[in-house]
Amino acid sequence: MSKYLVCGAGGFIGGHLVKRLMEQDHEVVCADFKPLEYWYQIFEKNKNYSLDLKEYENCLLVSKGIDYVYNMACNMGGMGFIENNKAECMLSVLINTNMLRSCLKNNIKKYFFSSSACVYNAQKQKNTFVPGLKEEDAYPAEPEDGYGWEKLFSERMCRHFSEDFGLDTRVVRYHNVYGPLGTYDGGREKAPAAICRKIINAKLNNIDAIDVWGDGKQTRSFAYITDTIKGIIKAATTKKAINETINIGNTKETTIIELGKIIKKLTNSNSKITYKPLPTDDPKRRSPDIRKAKEILGWTPEVNLETGLQKTINWFKTKKERS
Numbered sequence: 001m002s003k004y005l006v007c008g009a010g011g012f013i014g015g016h017l018v019k020r021l022m023e024q025d026h027e028v029v030c031a032d033f034k035p036l037e038y039w040y041q042i043f044e045k046n047k048n049y050s051l052d053l054k055e056y057e058n059c060l061l062v063s064k065g066i067d068y069v070y071n072m073a074c075n076m077g078g079m080g081f082i083e084n085n086k087a088e089c090m091l092s093v094l095i096n097t098n099m100l101r102s103c104l105k106n107n108i109k110k111y112f113f114s115s116s117a118c119v120y121n122a123q124k125q126k127n128t129f130v131p132g133l134k135e136e137d138a139y140p141a142e143p144e145d146g147y148g149w150e151k152l153f154s155e156r157m158c159r160h161f162s163e164d165f166g167l168d169t170r171v172v173r174y175h176n177v178y179g180p181l182g183t184y185d186g187g188r189e190k191a192p193a194a195i196c197r198k199i200i201n202a203k204l205n206n207i208d209a210i211d212v213w214g215d216g217k218q219t220r221s222f223a224y225i226t227d228t229i230k231g232i233i234k235a236a237t238t239k240k241a242i243n244e245t246i247n248i249g250n251t252k253e254t255t256i257i258e259l260g261k262i263i264k265k266l267t268n269s270n271s272k273i274t275y276k277p278l279p280t281d282d283p284k285r286r287s288p289d290i291r292k293a294k295e296i297l298g299w300t301p302e303v304n305l306e307t308g309l310q311k312t313i314n315w316f317k318t319k320k321e322r323s
Contacts, residue, residue: 003027005066007053007099008073010039012182013114013174013228017070018043020229031062032073040181054094059102068110070236071099076147077188082118083282086146096154100161108167112236113158115173117249117286118148125283128219129253132289135173135245144283155245162243170242172235175249175288179225179308180315191256192222192263196313199263202271209272216257216275219285221250224308227301234297241296249288250301259305266310 004021008014010032021028022043031049032039042048051058053073063069074092076082082089096113103111120133121142143152158169178192185197191212198210231248235241260273293299 001025001027002067003029003065005029005031005063005069007031007062007069007071007095008114009048010034010036010042010050011072012040012179013177013225013232014070014072015039015041015181016179016225016229017072017232018046020233022046029062029066031058033075040183053099054091056098056101059095059098060105063099063102063106063108066106066108068112068236069099069103069108070112070114070232071096072114074114074147074150076116077183081188082144082147089147090150093150093153093157096157100157100167103167104161104165110168110170110236111158111161112232113154113169113171114232115151115155115171115245116148117173117175117247117288118144119152119155119173120148120283120286122283125285128217128255128285130285132221132251132287133247134289135247135292159243168242170235171245172232172248173245173288174223174228175247175286176220176222177225177228178222179312182225184316191220191259192309192312193316195256195260195263196267196309196316199260199267199269199271200313200316203267203269207271209274211274211276212256212260213276213282214256216260216273217255217284218282219253219255219287220259221253221287222259222305222308223248223250223301224303224311227303231293231297231299234299235293238297244292244296246292246296247288247290248293248299249290250305251287251290252305253285253287254305262306262309263313266306266313 009030119138161167183189184193
C-alpha cells in the first residue's frame with residue numbers, strides 16, 4: 001500500500017481520483033483550499049486538510065511522509081470564470097511551484113501535474129473540424145490569457161525540476177471533463193454541466209428558452225470523468241510516461257448546438273436555445289490528438305457522449321429532487 005497526496009481533492013476530478021485510489025487500497029491524504037463542507041466528495045477515512053497550498057509551509061506539511069503526489073489544485077472554472085479572473089487563475093502557479101519544492105524536500109517518489117487544453121496556441125483553434133491538437137501544438141506559445149499561461153508555465157516547471165533535480169514528473173492535459181459530482185452552477189461550470197442544468201431547470205420551471213455562449217457553431221470534445229480517471233492513473237503509473245506531457249480527451253468533435261440537441265433529447269425538453277456573445281478568448285474549436293496516449297499508455301476513451309450525458313443528467317435530477 002502506497003501513500004498518496006491529492007491536492008485539489010475537494011474538486012470534481014480530484015474527488016473522483018481520491019475515490020479510485022481508495023478502491024485500490026491506497027492510503028490517501030486530501031488537501032483543498034475550500035472548507036470541507038464545500039468539497040464535492042468527502043471520505044472521512046482519509047486525512048483531510050483544508051488549507052491554502054499557495055503557501056510553501058502548507059505544501060511541506062501535507063506532503064510529509066507521502067510517496068506520490070497528484071496535483072489537481074488550481075483556481076479555475078468555465079470560460080466565463082477564467083475570462084474574468086485572470087490574476088486569480090495565474091496565482092495558482094504558486095501551488096505547483098511550492099509543491100515541487102516540497103517534493104524535493106520530502107523526497108517524493110513521483111509527481112503528477114494536471115494541466116489543461118487551455119495551454120494550446122490560439123491560432124491553431126480558429127477553424128472547426130480540423131486535425132486534433134498534438135502536444136507540441138502548445139508552441140510557439142499563445143495560450144489563453146491568465147489560466148492558460150499559468151498551466152503552460154507550470155508544465156515547464158515540472159520539466160525543469162525533472163531536468164535539474166531528477167524528480168519523476170508526469171503531465172496530463174485535460175479536454176473538457178464532465179460527469180456527476182461536479183460543478184454545475186456559480187459560473188465555474190463547463191458547457192455540459194451548464195447546459196444540463198439550464199435545460200432541466202427550464203423544464204421544471206416552465207421556462208421557454210435557455211442561453212448559451214456564442215453562436216453554437218464552436219466545437220469541443222468532451223471526456224467523461226471515468227475515462228479521465230483511468231487516463232490519469234495510467235499516466236501516473238506507466239513507466240514510459242516519466243517526464244512526458246500527454247493529452248487525455250475524446251477525439252469526437254461536437255458543436256455546442258449538437259450538445260444542446262442531445263441534452264434536449266435525453267431530457268425530453270422543448271426549450272429553445274438562444275445565444276449570447278462569446279468571451280474574447282474562447283476558441284472556435286478544441287479537440288485533442290490522443291495518439292501519444294494510445295502509444296504510451298494504451299489508453300482510449302470508452303464512454304460515448306450520449307451515455308455520459310445521461311449519467312450526468314440522472315445525477316443532476318436526483319440532486320434537484322433532494323434539494
